[in-house]
């Protein structure tokens with residue numbers, strides 16, 4: 001059965017960084033067309049990113065359980081955001097300040113079982129404001145974690 005986005009609007013609400021018609025959306029700064037329950041210019045939404053974007057939950061054949069709709073589980077997953085040493089790497093961003101513990105535990109178990117290293121984000125606990133660029137953390141083999149740290153230290157964008 002096809003999964004329906006409604007009532008989720010997580011990707012319009014800035015939890016994943018996007019640029020729509022020249023406007024940036026990021027945590028705390030939704031797309032200006034998001035009403036919080038939909039899009040006020042749906043018929044004119046651009047192909048990129050709006051029509052093209054599919055989170056890992058809504059994709060047909062998704063590996064995520066039914067209960068992982070981003071608005072319900074608190075994480076928006078983008079599958080295969082990059083590859084590392086031939087392994088697919090998934091990204092999970094929080095819908096809110098951080099990914100709920102139970103959701104993150106499931107994602108980490110999945111990462112181990114399927115050999116798919118995980119990159120996940122959370123807002124800095126020491127800062128009450130929502131940061132545009134949340135903290136980026138890695139879960140996977142030590143060499144993967146070191147590689148992610150190295151990219152960050154050298155200001156190399158991971159995706």
Ligand code: SF4
Pocket residue numbers: 004005006008009010011012053054055056057058069070071076
């Ligand atoms: S985050 Fe996923 S389920 Fe939610 S609106 Fe976007 S594509 Fe649909």
Ligand code: SF4
Pocket residue numbers: 011012020031032033034035038039040041042045046050
């Ligand atoms: S234009 Fe509409 S569909 Fe596209 S991100 Fe904004 S609210 Fe979402």
